[in-house]
Amino acid sequence: MAIQHPYLMFLGDAPDQLAAKTANGVAQWRRDWCLGQLRLEGCKADLKLPNMTLEEAAEKGVKTLVIGVANRGGRIAPHWQDTILRALDLGMDVASGLHNKVAALPAVAQKAKDLGRNLFDVRHPAQDFDVGSGAPRTGKRLLTVGTDCSVGKMFTSLALEKEMRARGWKADFRATGQTGIFIAGSGVSVDAVISDFISGATEWLSPANDEDHWDLIEGQGSLFHASFAGVSMGLLHGAQADALVMCHEPGRPHMRGLPHYKLPDIADCIALTERCARLTNPNAKVIGFACNTSALSEEEMKRTLGELSDTYGMPAVDPVRTGVAAIVDRLA
């Protein structure tokens, strides 16, 4: 079941721009889906969208109120409930990326049921999955993998979708995290799936398709992240990717959240990722690098990407600064 757009982006009383990180991502990648933003008093985040009341949004045809904001504690504030109830009254569905579910608020659940509206708690998979079968399926797949968490896998996957579509290719971004799900309108938060079903959920997310169709699957974590590698492994096996793009942030001092863990050696990371991927797709291959070089000067960026490209014989890009055309060229 897909989340219907256009969206009204609810920012609540987000204390700063970072608290609206999810909403930011949606406004960046699907600006035409976002008709406006709704900010409560004290809100310090701003998506530079038209400010809009619920009534105005309803009039303009908004289908879904998107709660893409973290307040302190990551929970739905009691005073947000009136806004949610009013949105339902006005004909909208509600989609939330918060940890606690909007569907767990009794008044919200009751009203949605009475009015026949949909509630989407995108961090919480709403369906049951089968265990992964490992059976091959038609169509082409690219999975973004990484040396670490939070190195730009979602951004890279979306940039690849955009570039492929611009070239007239059949391509679909497949979301595995909350921001991506709002952007795609559907998907699975794989890190919230029961662990027995990680690869099965990924198979479900990326079903058989035309032979010339590319699924661009958003990766999560890293095989070298001591907290999350189980998720990365299940995702890798379920994706059965033909092509892998290694996402990396040069110069990061340690694994995210784990000060006692260094970043892996790039060659090791490629080797292990390919080795594990080949269990379910013997042709899986890392075909390029996507780096977040935001901390580097233009010159440093060029040197870093050039060195990676020369050493490994494949394109190295920064999706923000150079675009991803070189990677798509490689796949062509």
Place this chain on the structure above:
Amino acid sequence: MAIQHPYLMFLGDAPDQLAAKTANGVAQWRRDWCLGQLRLEGCKADLKLPNMTLEEAAEKGVKTLVIGVANRGGRIAPHWQDTILRALDLGMDVASGLHNKVAALPAVAQKAKDLGRNLFDVRHPAQDFDVGSGAPRTGKRLLTVGTDCSVGKMFTSLALEKEMRARGWKADFRATGQTGIFIAGSGVSVDAVISDFISGATEWLSPANDEDHWDLIEGQGSLFHASFAGVSMGLLHGAQADALVMCHEPGRPHMRGLPHYKLPDIADCIALTERCARLTNPNAKVIGFACNTSALSEEEMKRTLGELSDTYGMPAVDPVRTGVAAIVDRLA
């Protein structure tokens, strides 16, 4: 919170011995905890324990009614509920290994609450876990790993605990599946944990301990199983095992449940398992084989174990037929 023994083993109307596989395992490894069995009309399973009514069990001091049986469909039969309610009335807790929860039966939940009894649904983790930290902890750990699922990891772990304790070592079996949890009285069904927390749940399961204490952690799946490798990976990272025992069933035609997947090459399986394990414990090493050779003659078994041992330079045992002393010798 631990499941209190002694147990009364409830077999319901199990259609055959296999349906009581869990109960069988408990009776095999903790016979002294199992005071009796309760079989309903038509039950075809038998643990060779004294048949006992609930009233007799209560009188003999049974603390917990254990539902270690799968009926058709894996669900609690409506006519079992009277037995469960009566057990609660008589002062027992109830522990179940079924997919659907006893705690989800309203009458059972209400009575347990009213009487202050505990309900354990061991397939469903009852607590929240932190994400894995990857931080080292004191004490020694052994994890059973495998070329496939269902190759004897629980049995091997329990046999090692028994052998170590017989030698006066400090050793505790750590359960990661339902049968193991009944046997240990506690544990976590790791395949039912939310995937973000697999390694964290394993760290929780095997906390810091005395330097000369061994945790014998029950493994799950295989890094080469396309359905379940994510669980195996998280377990491997969370366990931070010093020693790994490779469990294997020689001659198995294909991966369990996946007819199109061959068993991995043993050397590959050792190499990949050690490589991944060393992320969180640089000294992790496969130190022996535990084989299920039940399909082999005595002579074939000796040849198979001898070849493995010679090729890899480490002990190869069948826990049932040869015992695991050779592996514990190696650790000594």
